[in-house]
Amino acid sequence: MEIKTIDFDFSVCKVNDVSSLNLKAEYCFIGKTDEEISLVCITGDVPDNVVEREDGWKAFRIQGVLDFSLIGILSSIAALLAENKIGIFVVSTYNTDYVLTKAENFVKALELLSDAGYSII
Template sequence: MNTRGTLRFRQLPGLFAVCKLPASAPVPDCGGPFLSVTRTQDEVSLVCAQDFAPEIAEVEKGWICFQLQGPFPFTMTGVLSSLLTPLAEASIPIFALSTYDTDYVLIKQEQREKAVSALIAAGHELLL
């Protein structure tokens, strides 16, 4: 099964931060309605509400988050590429996350209008 046609996405409220901690660091309690944690042998990466970003981390602030309307079966291909190709063609950098049910794409706040225009032009739908 592959992606064809319209993907629906919505913008989560608020601003987000992408944070980096040493691999040995405990995961801080970041609170907030959204938190993604990835631990590797090299680092701990967090994505959280900007207001909850830990002070001890290397932090990149000013992201907004688009949530794709899922869930998507694991057999479906092309979900992210369908969304990321128009963003790449518009020269918009992204940070992508996936969960069991869906995908999230973060872009810098100042790129929002350009990103939404590119996604709508590609046939995708912004849910309000």
């Protein structure tokens, strides 16, 4: 399985509303519940109306389109990183999953995945 690194710094944010979001940005993940609106975006694209934010994230994606019938792909990655004390923040799209780690853990995470047989591109 291929892991593709994404060469941007990311931020995880909470916003009051979506009016200031740049939906044309290369990466913009929005989650809304009855309690909050969350945003994951490139750090340089963080809007002015954030309530809270945490910078310092790096990301990779599981390369290719993942069929919904596939089971355990994300859990295998999460378990490997958890065993090595690396926390993750995951965003899933229709096609695939994006995994974010804190920047200081990113290289180690990629090394662990490579050692486990994942191809890093």
